Amino acid sequence: MPASTDEAPSMVKALRFYDRGDLRLEEVETLPCGPDDVRLQIHYCGICGTDVTEYTNGPLFPPAKGRKNVLTGVSLPVVMGHEFAGTITEVGLSVTGFTIGQRVAVNPACDHRHYDAEHCNPCQNGQYNICDSTATYGLSAPGGGFSEQIVVKAINCFVLPGSVSLKSAALVEPLAVAHHCIKLSGFKSGQTVLICGAGPIGLAILLILRVMGASKVIVTEILETRMSQARNFGADSVLSPFQSTHSNGGSDGTTLDTIHNLAHDGVDVAFDATGLQSTLDLAIAATKPRGTIFNVAIHKKPLSLNLNLLAIKEKRLLAGICYLAEDFEAVIQMMADGSLQADGMITSIVPLSNIVQGGFEQLISNRDAHVKILIQPD
Numbered sequence: 001m002p003a004s005t006d007e008a009p010s011m012v013k014a015l016r017f018y019d020r021g022d023l024r025l026e027e028v029e030t031l032p033c034g035p036d037d038v039r040l041q042i043h044y045c046g047i048c049g050t051d052v053t054e055y056t057n058g059p060l061f062p063p064a065k066g067r068k069n070v071l072t073g074v075s076l077p078v079v080m081g082h083e084f085a086g087t088i089t090e091v092g093l094s095v096t097g098f099t100i101g102q103r104v105a106v107n108p109a110c111d112h113r114h115y116d117a118e119h120c121n122p123c124q125n126g127q128y129n130i131c132d133s134t135a136t137y138g139l140s141a142p143g144g145g146f147s148e149q150i151v152v153k154a155i156n157c158f159v160l161p162g163s164v165s166l167k168s169a170a171l172v173e174p175l176a177v178a179h180h181c182i183k184l185s186g187f188k189s190g191q192t193v194l195i196c197g198a199g200p201i202g203l204a205i206l207l208i209l210r211v212m213g214a215s216k217v218i219v220t221e222i223l224e225t226r227m228s229q230a231r232n233f234g235a236d237s238v239l240s241p242f243q244s245t246h247s248n249g250g251s252d253g254t255t256l257d258t259i260h261n262l263a264h265d266g267v268d269v270a271f272d273a274t275g276l277q278s279t280l281d282l283a284i285a286a287t288k289p290r291g292t293i294f295n296v297a298i299h300k301k302p303l304s305l306n307l308n309l310l311a312i313k314e315k316r317l318l319a320g321i322c323y324l325a326e327d328f329e330a331v332i333q334m335m336a337d338g339s340l341q342a343d344g345m346i347t348s349i350v351p352l353s354n355i356v357q358g359g360f361e362q363l364i365s366n367r368d369a370h371v372k373i374l375i376q377p378d
Contacts, residue, residue, distance in 0.1 A: 008039060008090060013377070014147035015355050016077040019065060020058050023356050028079065031142055031151040038098055038154050039090035040106070044170035044349070044374045045138075045145030046083035047359050049199060050298065054080070054139070055360050057300065061139040069140045071115055071133040081375070082108035082138030084145025085160070085169030095154040104157040105169040107176070107328050108137040108145075114153050129180070129322035146355060148377045158328050161336040167349075168335055170374055171204075171342045173323075175331045177296065178204035180323040182212065185294040187269050189213030194259060194267040194286050196241065197274035198226035200372050201296055203233055203345055205271050208331075210234045211339045218259055218267065220282065223368045225347075232344060237262055241282060259286045266291055275299040284309050284317075295319040345372040352377045 011027045018024060033039045054060055059076065068075045085105045091098055098104075111131035112123045120132035128134075138144030143151055160169050178201060187193065193214050195202045198221035209217055210233070219230040220241040230238045239255055260266060266288030272279050275297030283293045293315060310317055334340035347370045350358040359373050 008033070008149065012148040013352060014079045014144065015081065015352070017054060017058065017062060017080050018077040021055065023055060023080070023360065024077070025353065025355060028147070030149060033090045033092050033151050035092045035094040036153055036155070037092040037151050038088050038095060038104075038157060039149060039151050040086035040104065041089050041149055042084055042086045042145055042147055042377055043166040044085055044376055045081040046170050046174070046200075047081075047363060047373045047375065048083055048174065049201075050139070051080055051082075052360060052363050053298065053300075056364065061136065063140065069135050071112070071117065072110065072135045072141045074135070074140055074142055078139065079144035079147055079150075080138050081145030081147065082136050083170055083173040084108075084138075084150070085166045085172070086150070087166075088157075089149070092154065098154055098157060098159070103160045103166055103169070105160060105172040105328060105332060106137070106145075106152055107156045107158070107323070107325060108139075108141075108173065109156075109322060110135040110137065110141045110153070113155070114141075127324075129324055134322075146352065146375055148352070158325075158332055160332065163338075164332060164335045167346065167374065168343055169332075171345060171372065172328060172331050172335075174200050174372075175204045175208065175340070175342060176323040176327040177201055177321065178208045179331055180327040181205065181271070181294060181296045181320045182208055183327075184318060184320045185269050185271070185292050187212065187214070190215045191268035192216040192263045193218070194263075194270040194283060195219045195235075196270065196272045196279035196283055197221060197297070198223075198230040198235075198238070199273060200345060202226075202271070202273035203229055203371060204342070205273065205296070206230060206233050206235055207340060207342055208334075211334050216263065218262055220255065220279070225368050226371060229344065229371055241279060256282065256285055263288070265289070268292070269294060271296055273297055277303050280305070284315065287315055289313040290315065292316045292318060296321060346374055347371050348373045349376055350374070
């Protein structure tokens with residue numbers, strides 16, 4: 001039998017996504033703890049922008065109604081929440097290196113390793129984040145963080161040092177996104193950077209860049225709360241993006257001019273964390289010759305791209321969204337040594353019983369007041 005503090009309850013409260021605009025907090029059956037699994041008591045789970053987009057425009061990452069995820073077999077409704085941390089309460093028979101009572105952060109991504117499936121080429125090369133059939137706890141794999149408990153594969157867990165709180169650990173997932181994308185961009189210490197958008201991912205990029213030695217970070221943002229957050233987190237300049245920058249490379253003025261004044265012939269790397277046409281255009285125009293534009297946004301609709309603007313100045317356009325185990329390890333180490341202080345991203349902690357009105361609806365109707373809302377089981 002698996003090691004356990006006591007017998008797991010047969011039912012737990014969880015938030016399930018049924019369809020666009022249809023979230024239900026209800027009792028669900030607990031899943032068995034398999035030989036390679038651990039059971040966690042959830043302490044905190046962050047609401048991601050992806051969660052809100054699923055609520056308003058989904059299903060996007062969950063399977064469509066009447067269909068199943070090809071890797072996990074999951075179908076609607078799904079338990080939501082993928083930015084979570086908790087305490088181990090049960091350990092599967094084959095699990096080593098984990099014990100009951102340990103506090104962990106969780107990588108929610110699943111791949112062919114998790115389901116004994118034939119490995120695709122990315123998985124064979126250790127590029128598990130771009131598995132051909134990737135799935136995610138809280139979106140398309142069994143269980144999610146908006147629950148009292150969850151069963152996950154032990155390989156997805158990262159033990160927290162004593163100096164890292166469970167509240168901070170709920171921020172590791174978005175910070176791992178930032179860390180991975182910064183690595184992919186080719187950023188080097190001492191370079192100048194533009195970040196378009198100071199939402200959770202934009203702010204996470206800012207925080208990680210400061211630890212990694214950016215010489216100057218410029219942020220564009222429209223919401224005053226997030227502009228203030230960016231200043232507090234160490235942005236050298238925070239600008240409004242409202243002055244238009246056109247897809248033909250022209251500009252009506254001050255935002256682009258200011259960036260060029262601050263960064264001479266342009267920034268070395270520009271991160272677009274908004275997914276808007278205007279910010280993509282600005283990022284391209286603000287990047288120096290042979291610089292890099294990096295997209296870290298999920299787009300609601302396709303954007304236009306003038307490739308001549310890249311070709312003429314030999315600029316690179318890259319993109320990424322997910323992470324590897326090494327990104328979680330790096331972020332946790334930064335938190336442990338004190339170089340990464342991220343708790344300022346948290347603007348509210350809401351009980352699970354009030355998740356829809358106090359969490360999702362707040363991020364829709366009162367977006368200016370929030371960066372990251374954490375959900376805590378009652």
